[in-house]
Amino acid sequence: MTDEHVLICVAWPYANGPLHLGHVAGCYLPPDIQARFERARGNRVLMVSGSDEHGTPITVTAEQNGITPQQVVDEYHTLNAKALLDLGCSWEPKVDSRGIEFGGSLFNRTTDPRHKEMVQENFLQLMNAGLFETKTMEQYYEIHADGGGRFLPDRYVEGICPACSADGARGDQCDECGATYESSELKNPVSKMNPGAAIEIRDTDHLFYRLDAFQGVLEQHASNQQGSWKSNVRAMTKQWLDMGLRPRAVTRDLSWGIPLPMDGDEWDGKCVYVWFEAVQGYSTCARIWAEEIAAPHDHSLGKDAWKKWWCVAEDGTIPRHLYFLGKDNIPFHTVIWPALIMGLNHAKNGKTIDEPIQLPGPGDYALESNVPAMEYLMLAGGQFSKSRKHAVWLPSFLERFDPDTLRYYLGINMPENHDTDFNWPDFVEKINSELIAAYGNFVHRVLTLGARLPSSETGPFTAFDHLVNTRETQQKLEALHASITESLSRHRYKEALRFAMNAAQVGNQLLQSATPWKYLSESDDGSNPQYTDERNAAMASLSFGWRIARFLSITMQPFLPFSSARLWSSLGQPGDVSQIPWDSAIDWTEPMTWNTAKPEPLFQRLDLEEILASEQSLVDSSESKEQPGHTVKGGKKKKKPTEEPKMTDAPEGITYLDFETFMEVDLRVGKITTVEDHPNADRLFVVSIDDGTEQGRTICAGLKEYYSAEEMTGKSVVFVANLKPRALRGVTSEGMMLAADDGEGKVRLITIDGDISTGSQVR
RNA sequence: AACGAGGUGGGGUAGUCUGGAUAUCCCGUCGGGCUCAUAACCCGGAGAUCGAUGGUUCAAAUCCAUCUCUCGUUACCA
Numbered sequence: 131m132t133d134e135h136v137l138i139c140v141a142w143p144y145a146n147g148p149l150h151l152g153h154v155a156g157c158y159l160p161p162d163i164q165a166r167f168e169r170a171r172g173n174r175v176l177m178v179s180g181s182d183e184h185g186t187p188i189t190v191t192a193e194q195n196g197i198t199p200q201q202v203v204d205e206y207h208t209l210n211a212k213a214l215l216d217l218g219c220s221w222e223p224k225v226d227s228r229g230i231e232f233g234g235s236l237f238n239r240t241t242d243p244r245h246k247e248m249v250q251e252n253f254l255q256l257m258n259a260g261l262f263e264t265k266t267m268e269q270y271y272e273i274h275a276d277g278g279g280r281f282l283p284d285r286y287v288e289g290i291c292p293a294c295s296a297d298g299a300r301g302d303q304c305d306e307c308g309a310t311y312e313s314s315e316l317k318n319p320v321s322k323m324n325p326g327a328a329i330e331i332r333d334t335d336h337l338f339y340r341l342d343a344f345q346g347v348l349e350q351h352a353s354n355q356q357g358s359w360k361s362n363v364r365a366m367t368k369q370w371l372d373m374g375l376r377p378r379a380v381t382r383d384l385s386w387g388i389p390l391p392m393d394g395d396e397w398d399g400k401c402v403y404v405w406f407e408a409v410q411g412y413s414t415c416a417r418i419w420a421e422e423i424a425a426p427h428d429h430s431l432g433k434d435a436w437k438k439w440w441c442v443a444e445d446g447t448i449p450r451h452l453y454f455l456g457k458d459n460i461p462f463h464t465v466i467w468p469a470l471i472m473g474l475n476h477a478k479n480g481k482t483i484d485e486p487i488q489l490p491g492p493g494d495y496a497l498e499s500n501v502p503a504m505e506y507l508m509l510a511g512g513q514f515s516k517s518r519k520h521a522v523w524l525p526s527f528l529e530r531f532d533p534d535t536l537r538y539y540l541g542i543n544m545p546e547n548h549d550t551d552f553n554w555p556d557f558v559e560k561i562n563s564e565l566i567a568a569y570g571n572f573v574h575r576v577l578t579l580g581a582r583l584p585s586s587e588t589g590p591f592t593a594f595d596h597l598v599n600t601r602e603t604q605q606k607l608e609a610l611h612a613s614i615t616e617s618l619s620r621h622r623y624k625e626a627l628r629f630a631m632n633a634a635q636v637g638n639q640l641l642q643s644a645t646p647w648k649y650l651s652e653s654d655d656g657s658n659p660q661y662t663d664e665r666n667a668a669m670a671s672l673s674f675g676w677r678i679a680r681f682l683s684i685t686m687q688p689f690l691p692f693s694s695a696r697l698w699s700s701l702g703q704p705g706d707v708s709q710i711p712w713d714s715a716i717d718w719t720e721p722m723t724w725n726t727a728k729p730e731p732l733f734q735r736l737d738l739e740e741i742l743a744s745e746q747s748l749v750d751s752s753e754s755k756e757q758p759g760h761t762v763k764g765g766k767k768k769k770k771p772t773e774e775p776k777m778t779d780a781p782e783g784i785t786y787l788d789f790e791t792f793m794e795v796d797l798r799v800g801k802i803t804t805v806e807d808h809p810n811a812d813r814l815f816v817v818s819i820d821d822g823t824e825q826g827r828t829i830c831a832g833l834k835e836y837y838s839a840e841e842m843t844g845k846s847v848v849f850v851a852n853l854k855p856r857a858l859r860g861v862t863s864e865g866m867m868l869a870a871d872d873g874e875g876k877v878r879l880i881t882i883d884g885d886i887s888t889g890s891q892v893r
Numbered sequence: 894a895a896c897g898a899g900g901u902g903g904g905g906u907a908g909u910c911u912g913g914a915u916a917u918c919c920c921g922u923c924g925g926g927c928u929c930a931u932a933a934c935c936c937g938g939a940g941a942u943c944g945a946u947g948g949u950u951c952a953a954a955u956c957c958a959u960c961u962c963u964c965g966u967u968a969c970c971a
Contacts (some may be wrong), residue, residue, distance in 0.1 A: 142932055227927080361910065362898085458966085505898080506965080513965070542919080548899060549964075556905080563920065575930045582929085628918065638934050647929035731931055811969040814894075832970020859969050869971045877971055
């Protein structure tokens with residue numbers, strides 16, 4: 131038994147959609163396994179996380195659905211919190227069953243007013259220590275008719291490139307020629323979200339965190355962690371540090387977030403940048419747990435209970451901080467968050483930017499001890515994706531399956547070192563031929579055999595317990611127990627679960643060699659001493675099978691809490707298996723117990739065909755409008771802006787077009803003469819079309835996914851002839867070919883029925 | 894195209910940082926056994942020149958170089 135303070139930090143799910151299996155495998159299942167394991171070992175565990183509820187994507191969802199951002203986050207916070215509980219993640223109870231001194235857990239949310247207060251407090255501390263710098267930036271401002279308006283991030287502004295005159299250039303960069311420039315140089319700037327609005331450049335002040343000041347101390351920290359960090363964490367962190375750290379904006383022109391705690395008009399309409407805020411949830415959540423849970427439960431430190439898990443003790447003991455997150459979030463937790471923690475320590479100790487920054491000492495907030503980041507779980511070979519309807523959502527999964535089947539499959543198939551794949555055939559096979567055939571079946575053999583024996587008060591096995599020497603089997607199990615412990619300590623979940631499964635195999639082997647079923651039919655009247663000896667030996671092995679089942683219940687508990695509890699009860703063991711000390715699994719002197727109820731199988735077999743038949747409904751059953759984020763905000767959210775145009779593209783209902791407007795579109799017939807690969811774009815063909823003119827024309831088409839060059843060549847197609855020519859990665863495209871798109875990945879060109887001369891008008 | 898990750902028996906996967914002798918484990922497959930158990934269990938076999946080539950070394954899956962393929966992110970599209 132150990133007695134450490136362990137803080138388990140779980141990445142904050144973005145409350146803009148439901149969780150899917152990729153999220154579970156990446157950052158929600160592993161911390162729960164770890165937490166359960168640490169508790170069983172006697173450690174004091176505090177587990178913190180919650181919904182990340184601020185930021186622009188949430189306001190977009192709210193606008194689209196005609197509700198408030200608060201309603202959006204309320205919905206998904208409730209949904210996701212319930213799904214995690216249904217999965218067995220130990221967010222309840224909030225107080226450890228051993229008592230408040232042993233910790234607990236809290237799944238909080240960033241719209242919590244206490245979170246806001248603490249973030250603002252930290253913000254001021256860092257600012258007063260001189261760790262921020264102000265920069266004035268020029269940014270586009272969209273003016274609304276009512277006199278109000280809003281600042282637009284560069285990505286939300288389009289215009290004409292000052293270098294190559296291409297249309298559709300971004301606020302600070304042209305995608306055509308790659309030029310970068312000051313926003314003010316952009317010609318004809320237009321707001322992407324609101325193209326009709328007037329737009330102008332205004333100065334806006336923003337605060338930047340002086341990450342650069344932490345370069346040295348972070349390098350030192352990273353080198354201290356070389357031994358324990360996984361290779362992906364080392365590599366990703368090194369890459370960041372090698373690039374050199376630069377100040378990073380901590381404020382943002384943002385409407386849905388935590389307002390800046392400063393007076394002054396220049397700060398109106400600005401919020402704390404979401405990355406800076408959400409990541410602090412790891413500490414604010416611990417403090418809120420202390421105030422709301424620990425203090426009322428009479429923790430010895432009252433409202434300061436969180437310090438047990440957060441602060442380096444006066445004797446130098448460092449609480450163990452484990453951060454669970456997906457690979458895209460690594461630098462956030464190994465570079466940026468440590469820099470914030472050390473900045474807060476620095477400020478708290480009354481120092482300023484001019485003094486050297488140091489690693490935490492006694493009384494300071496501690497840095498992470500390990501970041502067992504996962505790679506991605508793929509779905510049938512592709513990435514989880516809402517827009518392509520390529521996802522299995524956690525809530526709908528749990529409506530149909532035993533949560534432990536998912537926990538087993540993801541546990542044995544966890545993306546620890548590289549991406550792994552979820553697919554239904556593999557899922558069914560692993561559940562049926564591993565989980566059920568080895569583990570479930572072994573347990574069921576022991577219980578049903580036992581049920582057929584004459585029972586005493588303490589069950590059928592006590593009479594045979596330890597009648598023969600089972601030392602060899604005990605040693606095997608003790609070795610497995612040590613291996614499981616070692617693997618879990620090193621965050622090697624797949625390996626640990628495999629070792630636990632080996633215990634079931636040991637049990638099956640024992641039964642196979644003992645053949646206790648041979649002695650069931652005849653009772654033993656004692657008339658044949660040799661028979662008595664044989665029977666006793668067989669039954670002794672069988673009764674040791676009961677001990678192996680108990681071993682399995684305890685060691686499987688972190689992975690499979692529901693079935694472990696069922697097994698525990700089937701064995702007639704009192705209490706809750708999750709509260710049984712880890713080492714009790716190899717205590718061979720534990721008094722035996724028995725449950726007289728008829729043994730039920732631990733798991734139900736799965737039928738692949740049945741699942742595949744209903745899979746489609748599972749895949750489709752999602753109500754959200756946006757792809758859910760699964761990371762702490764800010765790490766890498768480049769995807770969102772490219773999805774924004776949908777806001778303007780898709781007005782509600784039908785929009786009628788003037789006939790005149792329609793007639794302005796010049797559609798013509800052309801014949802494809804040659805099709806070549808675009809030299810500088812993976813998805814584009816460069817298509818030459820005979821349009822009836824001498825010189826013909828060139829059109830770039832993104833049809834590579836749907837057509838080969840050979841298939842297209844020679845086809846008569848319809849194209850838009852008067853579309854403004856546009857350079858696409860270096861090749862000018864003079865028009866657009868028409869094609870039908872069913873929205874589900876199928877695209878076919880519009881071709882001409884019969885013969886007609888090229889250049890003919892289409893009307 | 895840039896950046897990142899990765900190619901190990903039929904599928905999945907460990908080992909790669911910190912070179913070492915018969916390359917791990919699970920599933921599948923083949924043969925045998927068992928019949929208590931959810932078509933489950935147990936024993937045994939077959940099956941891998943560790944993506945390719947070259948190099949370093951007494952020794953390479955492991956280190957170095959080049960190449961190749963795959964995947965992801967980003968950009969370009971109907």
